[in-house]
Amino acid sequence: TVLGGAFSSCSSLTTAYFPKATSFSESVFYNCYNLTSIEAPLLEDAGKGTFYKCSKLSEVNFPLLKAMGAMWGEGTFAATGLKSVYLPLASWVGASVFANCKSLTTASLPNVCYMGNIVFTGCTSLETVTLGAYSYVNIVSPSDLFSGCTNLKSIYVPSGALNYYQTNASWSYWSDKIVPYDESDEYIYPYEYANNTEM
Numbered sequence: 001t002v003l004g005g006a007f008s009s010c011s012s013l014t015t016a017y018f019p020k021a022t023s024f025s026e027s028v029f030y031n032c033y034n035l036t037s038i039e040a041p042l043l044e045d046a047g048k049g050t051f052y053k054c055s056k057l058s059e060v061n062f063p064l065l066k067a068m069g070a071m072w073g074e075g076t077f078a079a080t081g082l083k084s085v086y087l088p089l090a091s092w093v094g095a096s097v098f099a100n101c102k103s104l105t106t107a108s109l110p111n112v113c114y115m116g117n118i119v120f121t122g123c124t125s126l127e128t129v130t131l132g133a134y135s136y137v138n139i140v141s142p143s144d145l146f147s148g149c150t151n152l153k154s155i156y157v158p159s160g161a162l163n164y165y166q167t168n169a170s171w172s173y174w175s176d177k178i179v180p181y182d183e184s185d186e187y188i189y190p191y192e193y194a195n196n197t198e199m
């Protein structure tokens with residue numbers, strides 16, 4: 001575990017490599033505004049504010065990440081420079097995890113089953129979100145989930161779960177944007193989703 005605030009506001013830090021770390025505590029890289037890349041291939045958990053205000057961090061690769069953030073507080077990746085997100089194992093997404101990521105255009109979360117409030121609020125470039133759970137994803141505050149996402153076009157869900165998402169009280173607020181995967185498009189419907197079974 002990398003302890004909370006360990007590298008907070010290290011303005012000269014540009015890259016980081018943690019080959020054995022499985023957990024980042026709260027605000028580890030808070031305000032490291034020159035951090036451009038980080039590798040942590042075994043990372044499973046990232047606390048609230050871990051990368052908050054890392055404005056030059058545009059890409060992350062955490063294939064084992066399962067949980068992000070907390071019930072409230074600064075989001076794990078809030079106000080970063082992320083352009084796209086693909087987190088294949090993430091199942092728990094805390095509050096404001098991607099809030100105010102102004103460059104984020106796509107987010108793919110095939111295993112997420114819980115979202116806190118204002119997860120994507122202020123993501124003004126966000127166009128598509130892809131979810132893989134067959135049972136609808138629980139969200140704390142439906143109306144605020146995509147607040148300020150003025151370019152949001154589509155929320156992709158499995159075709160077999162389309163009715164769940166469009167009629168469930170949590171998701172019906174966004175029903176006009178909920179559409180089934182185009183399974184011929186490997187970008188929207190990557191191979192990993194093909195093996196997703198009903199929860």
